[in-house]
Amino acid sequence: HRRSTVPRADGKRELREKDCWDKLAYSWPKWKKAMYLASIAGIQISMNFNTSVYPSAVNPISEHFGVSTQKARIGQMIYLVAYSFGCELWAPWSEEFGRWPILQLSLFFINIWQIPASVAPNFATIIVCRGLGGLSTAGGSVTLGLVADLYEPETQHWPLLFVVLSSTIGTSIGGVIGGPIEHYLTWQWNFWIQLIFGVAVQAVHFFMPESRSTILIDREAKRRRETGEDPNVYGPNELKTPRISLKEAGKIWLRPFEMFIREPIVLFLSLLSGFSDALIFTFLEAFAITFPDNFNFGTLQVAWAFIPINASYFFTYFLYWPWFWRDEHLRKKNGLDSMSPERRLKPLLLLALFEPIGLFGFAWTCMGPPQTHWIAPMIFSFLVGLANFAIYYSSVDYMIAAYGPYSASATGGNAFARDFLAGIAAMYATPLYTNLSETRPSELATTILACLSCVGIVPIYIFYWKGPQIRNASKF
Template structure:
């Protein structure tokens, strides 16, 4: 049930980023602005979404996943209203900006995955959440095509609000708190109230509120994801890889209206042209299932082999990453228009979808494994790269495809993207082979790895502790607090007895 709601939350967040595009024509006509100006609403949402992910993620590690995600969902829903009821274009820009900044993004939901599953068992759950993330971005244009054809533009926003409200209620009613330290605080408080153990306290209870939330601690918490992005080579490298690949794919998708106009596609048909990408996501998701099984078996056979524990998660990417340049060059030269059939370009769109899912899945899985309790901050860098670069490219994307070259401007533009994608594919192989060196140069990831080894040495291997048990919570807290000081946050105290006065 929890993973199903996380799936819906993630789908809703990405649905918000893409459905707005189908309101552009209506906004342009009603408020007398150009299409490029109307696209600024999409641009500002994505750019501030990138920063929102970074700002919300560390607070979910301090205050708990549930209250932070609830507040984020509530604010995102509230900021739909100024857009849906906008009397002028400025109201739309303000609503979109605040909505993007209020979005917690996948960093919090992926942090919940790290809470619920050990590194050895997380991959199936990560694969599900990654699909909801990339799938939500594609479902938006499919739904939006019908909305644009048959309803006023404001219905694009009302539909986002209805979906977002449903998801928030589902999350409120069906998903408990998953953050270990918060759960331990509650367990300790309950045991004191019941009289079972009056001297037991959780990790945060012995720290005064004023000390926990001093200006210094607030700044440290907010800076944490950016510090990890800049100082952890794993986070920086994988985030840039994922971000640039997503930016290329975003540019590629922006060409759809120009490409399929050659075949006379209407609004509905144009929306449906995104379905092949969704098919590619399904294919990649299904292909990862036996790969995950293979990875699990390899880790069990080689428990002391770090490459088996970490880099094996990137192994399948060696075969799927080349789908990105293959899909882009194939799409480029099947986009010629009649008499070439449109189905050819859609086949290559599906191949691009396979690459997009695979790159996101492999990089996120690797980072969650490496950073465990602080994966929300680590994956925040990944989300920042993807959303920021996609947002920045929103405005120049259409002119890029319209103005490159002459008769074959669409084909040349996609070919340029193909050439850039080659560099990204090379980076995948470099990261795979030099992953151990990157980890050794990542102080936070290395200390977390050492903490895991220490727990294994004492016979408390985390993967063998039943998920959700108190023992599991205790072991996680030990691991969590051993590495906490690396990022400069306050020292915590795991469940302990306060000396009687």
């Protein structure tokens, strides 16, 4: 990127990243990056909290409107399925118009749809508002893009790990907070609390700067023209004709789905990641069956049963640190290109095993007294949480390293699978945990999930050893 001294036929010159590096988000001071990341983490927790707190409103809504509990769960399913398409719809626009306006718009719509849901005169209103709320959510795909705005590829793993932490905490904190809401408040408060949380994070983000490089270069070029410093310089978007072509947008929008279907790495890692996320949403329903039936837990105690899963995310977050330090040391010693992308999967070779271990353990310790104490299934649910975090982080990290410029589309496929499969889980979890057997439904259901997870983690080992050959055959 030398300074682009060759002007176009009309005398306009394009300003490049290298010409105004000090104006870009990469060169922000550490405190500014930390502040920005914290606001993004808040948004991510809020968006995912909206998905995970709804199950605690299922029983009250079912009683209030006289619908079956299975019907009431449609509100959970439709939100997550709409979210899986929503976050793909928003992502390309955040690269065109900048992150700030897109996140503000997304949060604005999410918050607006909470209001009719909380004063809903009938059940259909809730379903419609949940669906629109899900479509309005510009979740993981935009927040992962933000990390790329602030950090160069070789230092991205620290902030990426932090964003993954906020995303996973959002999906499990709903279980802890939902219990007290159901116990002490009416179902309307389920939506009011989502709204209060959403407005708070939107207000904080309102004061945050723009971070998308192309937008910042446009602004700098405009400033240089106005001050007369360089009257012929223009930003990349100012030189694009047409500014936005719908054909381009359609291409970008379809690419995550194309990669999801055509790239084995994206397909299998996304399915595994989605399966792990669906497990947590299955637990949101299953804990409310297993613990009251087998351990005589009340509503609040079921909520506290989610604490080990939340704890496991923090534990795994810190577990990655020594690994990062070692990698940084090896990079300094052997040079930046010394590591293949497959190395990003290495921690997963061990940590992914905790998913089947945790599920088998949970299945065979959830009988309740006198055979087992309640702490046993909670310890095993901790292991499932640990594996879920590791699978999410390492699969995204590997895709970013493997696909370079197309990594946004690859991780888009991952986000799609996570939300879509979690949405479907809302519908099958309760039948799965009630209908399989008269005497031991929870044990059988969890054993089936454990067997599925044994199949799900196999691709990790194949990609670790055969990844380079698979990537060489890719068109991306």
